Amino acid sequence: MSLIDKLDHKRLPAHIAIIMDGNGRWAKTRGLDRSEGHKKGVEAIRRVVEAASTASIQYLTLYAFSTENWRRPSDEVNGLMDLMVYALTRETADLKKNGVRIIAIGNIERLPDYVRETLQECIQETAGGKRLTLVIALSYSSKWELTEAVKKICNDVKSGTLQEEEISEVTIDNYLSTHALPDPDLLIRTGGEQRISNFLLWQCAYTEFYFTDTFWPDFNDEELYKAILEFQKRERRYGKISEQIEYEQ
Ligand code: IPE
Ligand code: IPE
Ligand code: MG
Numbered sequence: 001m002s003l004i005d006k007l008d009h010k011r012l013p014a015h016i017a018i019i020m021d022g023n024g025r026w027a028k029t030r031g032l033d034r035s036e037g038h039k040k041g042v043e044a045i046r047r048v049v050e051a052a053s054t055a056s057i058q059y060l061t062l063y064a065f066s067t068e069n070w071r072r073p074s075d076e077v078n079g080l081m082d083l084m085v086y087a088l089t090r091e092t093a094d095l096k097k098n099g100v101r102i103i104a105i106g107n108i109e110r111l112p113d114y115v116r117e118t119l120q121e122c123i124q125e126t127a128g129g130k131r132l133t134l135v136i137a138l139s140y141s142s143k144w145e146l147t148e149a150v151k152k153i154c155n156d157v158k159s160g161t162l163q164e165e166e167i168s169e170v171t172i173d174n175y176l177s178t179h180a181l182p183d184p185d186l187l188i189r190t191g192g193e194q195r196i197s198n199f200l201l202w203q204c205a206y207t208e209f210y211f212t213d214t215f216w217p218d219f220n221d222e223e224l225y226k227a228i229l230e231f232q233k234r235e236r237r238y239g240k241i242s243e244q245i246e247y248e249q
Contacts, residue, residue, distance in 0.1 A: 003225035004055055011232050013185035015059035016052060016224075017207070019199055020044070022191025022215030035079045040217035042087045051221030053098060053132045055228065059181055060134050063199050067107065067141035081115050084138070088122045095122075099131030105177040106140030135181065142201035149175035178203055186231045188224075190216045208234050 020041060027037030045062065052060045065080060088102075095102060102122050111119070119138070152175050156162035162171070173179060184200060184207045192213040196204065210227045212219075237245055 003222055003229060004051075007055060007225060007228055008232050009056070012056060013208075013228060013231055014057070015061065015182050015184045015186075016057055016228075017061040017063070017184035017187045017200060017204075018048070019063045019187070019189040019191075019197060020216040020219075021189060021193060021197075023217060025191065026215035026217040034076060035083075037215075037217055038080060038083055042083060044217050044219050045087070046091070047220050048224055049095075049100060049132070049134060050098075051224045053100065054221070055225065057132065059184075060132060061105075061137060061181075061184065061200070062134070063137045063140065063197075065106075065138050065140070066198060067139060067144050068198065070110070070139070081112055085115055085118045088118050092122045092125050095134070096126050096129065099129045100126060101129030101133045102126045102136065103133060103180075104136045104138050105145070106138045107144055108139065110139045133181070135178075137199070140177075141198040142203075143198055145177055146202060148177075172202070176202065183207065186210060186227065188212070188227050190214050190219050206236065206238055208236065 023037035023041040024034040025037070026040065027034050030036075049060065064084070069080075070077065104119055104123065108116055108119070119136075149172060153162065153167065153171070157164050157167075178200070181203075183203045183205070187196075187200070187204055187207045188210045189195075190212055192211070192215075194211050200207075208231050210230055212223065212227070214223055235242060235245060
């Protein structure tokens, strides 16, 4: 029996975000090159996108490459860029067929031309997808995103298109690259580390966190459903007390 049958379909997270970590260590424990771990990681992405879609999750955000990852050895960075292009090229037709819409967040300008162009083609091709929105965080960091938002807000105040007194939390939401997305309900990090690594700092203000020691290449549909089941046991109080939450339900 699959864990999917145990899920409460009335209490599904609308948006799941995943820090896909542990590719390098997965490879190392097998005496393989780190690049082999990244390749296996692509297979895991395929499985998890399908599993999320089967479970009627609406938004899935995958942290694929952080601003800080540019600091890795150039061979690894180049290998990851090539892998990204290979995976996007190979998967676009299937994603489109399955109603998956791809969008990207992050400093896309910093990507090499061939990666940016492939990504943009994939975004255009899949734009009509209605089943699942797959958000790829690429060359992304939350501090970068927040800095960009502050700069844009300052510019708009200076030019008069935005009034300083009007600035609210919603204004800030609207200036982030995630403006069209709901905040994540559930954040999963694989690979054993328990940190946020500059990911969606603003958006995760009330997100439920789930950590697993499983390395990303071993993550699969059952592991995803296990995380969702754990999420469904949590009480989201948003500062209130339990009795208020029970009353509201
Ligand atoms: C995550 O796996 C993939 C990326 C950050 C691109 P890592 O490459 O960080 O794997 P570990 O953490 O070294 O095992
Ligand atoms: C976080 O993984 C970024 C991605 C999964 C893309 P890292 O492996 O780069 O994180 P840190 O630097 O160890 O926290
Ligand atoms: Mg890592």
